[in-house]
Amino acid sequence: MSDIPQERRVLTAIPGPKSVELQARRTAAVAAGVGSTLPVFTARAGGGIIEDVDGNRLIDFGSGIAVTSVGASAEAVVRRASAQLADFTHTCFMVTPYEGYVEVCERLAELTPGDHAKKSALFNSGAEAVENAVKIARAYTKRTAVVVFDHGYHGRTNLTMALTSKNMPYKQGFGPFAPEVYRVPVAYGYRWPTGPENAGAEASAQAIDEITKQIGAENVAAIIIEPVLGEGGFIEPAKGFLPAIARFAKDNGIVFVADEIQSGFCRTGQWFACEDEGIVPDLITTAKGIAGGLPLSAVTGRAEIMDAAHSGGLGGTYGGNPVACAGALGAIETMRELDLNARARRIEEVMKGRLEEMRAKLPNGGVIGDVRGRGAMIAIELVKPGTKDPDAAATAALAKACHAEGLLVLTCGTYGNVLRFLPPLVIGEDLLNEGLDIIERAFATL
Structure with missing residues (x-):
């Protein structure tokens, strides 16, 4: 340090x-x-x-x-990243792979919720991770609609701006945005009209009703939510809300995506915030705290969902850069040791x-x-x-x-x-x- x-x-x-x-x-x-x-x-x-x-x-x-x-x-981030820097800075994993990328994916499989078989794909930023989670969900379900929530933030690319609820400064003047994105209420306890004690049940019922009537559950590829909403104001959805939405997704063959980009990696006192109510997402997106300051992000999820995209359909020149992967292994080492x-x-x-x-x-x-x-x-x-x-x-x-x-x-x-x-x-x-x-x-x- x-x-x-x-x-x-x-x-x-x-x-x-x-x-x-x-x-x-x-x-x-x-x-x-x-x-x-x-x-x-x-x-x-x-x-x-x-x-x-x-x-x-x-x-x-x-x-x-x-x-x-x-x-x-x-110390562990600097040590591991420096050693990797001396060996090589880049080959592109899609050209000649390297162990660090594989090891990060192995750690993600261990740390993320659920004991099912998991796989990961690595990218550069949180927005890239969310965008690729949508691609994977669409490939798996053969559906197109994506459901997000009031006060949610998911990034600054064209698709993730569409997913993000706040106009200024993220969206103003940058449209038109990607289609087939639908926004429904979230259980914002402090501002829920009938009080925080009712927010979980009422907001989930309202959200599910809107999805069913306005979109049709059979058309929804993914439901994406931050287990603690970040840019929207550090909103913890009222108790019961997340489990109800996750159940609805499971019952209707919808991929449930936990966006843990800001809340993941020990930030909320658990490895991932969705663990608080026992949520096991189908896909989980991570970035920010993953690599001690080096640019890295990931989509981790059920192996059969992650494998739905065709070979070559996922990737990017810098995704899972070897120096960033080394930093991630150092960050995870530090999180465990301390x-x-x-x-x-x-x-x-x-x-x-x-x-x-x-x-x-x-x-x-x-x-x-x-x-x-x-x-x-x-x-x-x-x-x-x-x-x-x-x-x-x-x-x-x-x-x-x-x-x-x-x-x-x-x-x-x-x-x-x-x-x-x-x-x-x-x-x-x-x-x-x-x-x-x-x-x-x-x-x-x-």
Whole structure:
């Protein structure tokens, strides 16, 4: 692991002068459509710290959007990737294969839910994994329709933009989108009209009714859902919702796809979030936390479904790159050795406890409408006090206040009113609490 001291240090304004200088170069050379949450330029990162070019050390509550769960310079990832880099960088698995790709697929078969025979195919990004899951489901079922859910996010390619529910910034101006995609309700407990206790049963019944009436179950190739909805606001579907949808899929020959790109690999305190209610998906898509920061993704699933696509129908020049595969084996080694599932559960205990205390100190909860999430995938939804009206302005102000104090936090949510926390699972508890102190001070200044 990197030898960066695990201490917050703010030496300059955030961003500092060297970052400002680099930002000017960036503005001249990088397309305006590529945004950044916080324009500080990274020099080093490791553990729970990002060090910028000005020597500031920020507490990392983002993990590169749930990617560097094992830290941004984990020893096993660096060791294995470096060794592979020295041997060869690329051959293309579809030209001459190599052991690392096979070994990653073997680990995925071991770790993903279910004891059935499994196979995998490797790609570069989460969007690629989702897109290929759709291809595989269509090949297997000989059907075309795909069902997704309100508040879902599945990527930025043309097909995955169609699957994604949020227009800005993901879809605006980029259509037309792929056809045969249908969206149905999800059990968003905090905002369900009759309350969270009814959301699971009512939302699943409503979703199934819409699928049956509007599409016809016999026309549906795949139902795709994030077991914890990420960009949509870290929404945990109310209990009972996922099992009901999975049962409906099974009863109607529909491929049930769990999109675990943000929630997978120990992030929620289990290897995969769908395990929480005993869901065994037909296909599972993974990326982000899989390889310690190297670009890799996968579709893993029932062997007979995975084998439905014809030879040559799946792949891509860089898919399952050997250096990325080595990084994945190092990340999985680290997760097992450090028991990062237990670490994630401890992060949940600390963060939820502190955030609930903050809410209790505000009159009627103040702007904190909801505290939710699992493991190290925790969020607070901000609303106008006394209502459930989303408060995106307060969310942006809070994030800005945290950034100024040297704490990197991210926002999300369909309404832009959710502050999300994705600390590396290896973060020290002292840094975790210091970050929460900064959040508490930010609330005081709101």
